[in-house]
Amino acid sequence: MPLASETTKTSELELEAIDYFVRLMSLLGMPRSVGEIYGLLYFSRDPLPMDMIAAKLGLSMGSASQGLRTLRSLKAVKVTYVLGDRRDYYLAESEFRHLLSSFIKEEIMPHLENGKLRIERMQQILGRETESYDEDFCRHRIEKLKRLQKASSRLLPTLAGLLKL
Amino acid sequence: MPLASETTKTSELELEAIDYFVRLMSLLGMPRSVGEIYGLLYFSRDPLPMDMIAAKLGLSMGSASQGLRTLRSLKAVKVTYVLGDRRDYYLAESEFRHLLSSFIKEEIMPHLENGKLRIERMQQILGRETESYDEDFCRHRIEKLKRLQKASSRLLPTLAGLLKL
DNA sequence: TTGACATTTCATTTTTTTTTGAAATAGTTG
DNA sequence: CAACTATTTCAAAAAAAAATGAAATGTCAA
Numbered sequence: 001m002p003l004a005s006e007t008t009k010t011s012e013l014e015l016e017a018i019d020y021f022v023r024l025m026s027l028l029g030m031p032r033s034v035g036e037i038y039g040l041l042y043f044s045r046d047p048l049p050m051d052m053i054a055a056k057l058g059l060s061m062g063s064a065s066q067g068l069r070t071l072r073s074l075k076a077v078k079v080t081y082v083l084g085d086r087r088d089y090y091l092a093e094s095e096f097r098h099l100l101s102s103f104i105k106e107e108i109m110p111h112l113e114n115g116k117l118r119i120e121r122m123q124q125i126l127g128r129e130t131e132s133y134d135e136d137f138c139r140h141r142i143e144k145l146k147r148l149q150k151a152s153s154r155l156l157p158t159l160a161g162l163l164k165l
Numbered sequence: 166m167p168l169a170s171e172t173t174k175t176s177e178l179e180l181e182a183i184d185y186f187v188r189l190m191s192l193l194g195m196p197r198s199v200g201e202i203y204g205l206l207y208f209s210r211d212p213l214p215m216d217m218i219a220a221k222l223g224l225s226m227g228s229a230s231q232g233l234r235t236l237r238s239l240k241a242v243k244v245t246y247v248l249g250d251r252r253d254y255y256l257a258e259s260e261f262r263h264l265l266s267s268f269i270k271e272e273i274m275p276h277l278e279n280g281k282l283r284i285e286r287m288q289q290i291l292g293r294e295t296e297s298y299d300e301d302f303c304r305h306r307i308e309k310l311k312r313l314q315k316a317s318s319r320l321l322p323t324l325a326g327l328l329k330l
Numbered sequence: 331t332t333g334a335c336a337t338t339t340c341a342t343t344t345t346t347t348t349t350t351g352a353a354a355t356a357g358t359t360g
Numbered sequence: 361c362a363a364c365t366a367t368t369t370c371a372a373a374a375a376a377a378a379a380t381g382a383a384a385t386g387t388c389a390a
Contacts, residue, residue: 012290013303020283020310027276029194031348043306045299050367060350065368086358086366094306096313111192118185125177134210138178141208141259145185148261155324162320196378215337225380230338251336251388 010040010056017042018057024096028103033059033067038076038092047080047089074102097163104160112152119145175205175221182207183222189261193268198224198232203241203257203264212245212254239267262328269325277317284310 010018018039025035036057041048048056054064068090071077076099080089093099122142126135175183186207187200201222206213213221219229233255236242241264245254258264287307291300 012294013287016283016287016290020280020287023276024280027273033349043303045302061367062351062369063349066349069368088366094309096309097316108192111188115185115189118181122178122181122185125181129177137210138208144259144261151262155327159320159324163316198379226337227339227381228379231379234338251334253336 011043014040014043028107030070031067033057033063034070037064037067038071041077041090041092042094044092047082047091049082049085049087049089051087053090073106074099076102101160101163104156104163108156112149112156115149116153119149176208179205179208193272195235196232198222198228199235202229202232203236206242206255206257207259209257212247212256214250214252214254216252218255238271239264241267266325266328269321269328273321277314277321280314281318284314 018036021039021042022032022035025038026032036059037053040053040056050061050064050068053059053068054061057064059067068077071090072079076093076096078091078093080091082089119142122145126138126142129135183201183204186204187197190200190203191197201224202218205218205221215226215229215233218224218233219226222229224232233242236255237244241258241261243256243258245256247254284307287310291303291307294300
């Protein structure tokens, strides 16, 4: 637990941003700590080292480390080297769109790929099991899935692209 | 726990669909049970009553009831009345896009609205706290948030609209 | 009105996810 | 190389989310 003396008081604006991003991130299924860290960095002009982030937010080092890893992988945070200090300093990538775009690429697209395989499997199964009384019905449903699949495969990369600009 | 005699054997195709939709729904942050129910209904030509759904999936009535409520609210499921039976029968709305569209409207848009208010609050706070040394910096960041906000407010309803067609 | 059944609600239990904290690792400096 | 510090890892604890099951509610029909 950090001593009050070590932690600069968290400003009202920071609190507001933390709240805002905790919500936004949780919409993307990210844990609270990730939103907190990003929120704190969002209104910080100077880059912050991990231990200060953890102290300000009252997080353990473990959480901070894991949260920063996530943010780095989403390109939501940049690492800065500060002369004469061994620690890594972090800065928020202020274009949140970048984050959304990486999120689509990293978290959603793989599921889409996987979905394609599954639909193929469904077709195989239906092909094998002949003479089911509702074969036609199932065939139609599979067709619908394929259309959904195709539409998403077009739409999502486009969206990811749009966001980056 | 349902007796084996009450449960028609779940077909391979049904299993595949259940798996598929459990994943897809979990991407939207929906609990497992919701995906299971929708998956089961997706390849069922005949509407099914809640007790049969619960039996086939090995879910409690409570879960089935809650899951169907969610699916109804997303317009992912239609209720059918069967003559001479008191139970409600459920049918999957096969256009999954409808579900995505309701999801955007019901789950995401409210957060957006809320976000707008929060950004306004940030501006108020910044307005009050004069002479912070990085006031300009914060002002810029708030501007970025507003742009993100505006872009999403345009994009998401458009997307929801596109999906419905 | 009463009984039979379908459905919902909700306190409790179970499961899953997230956080913690301490140990392991890595890296730098004297 | 040895001492020090920053960071990561991971088993265990805590917290959050979901499922259960039994009681409450609603609804129809005899």
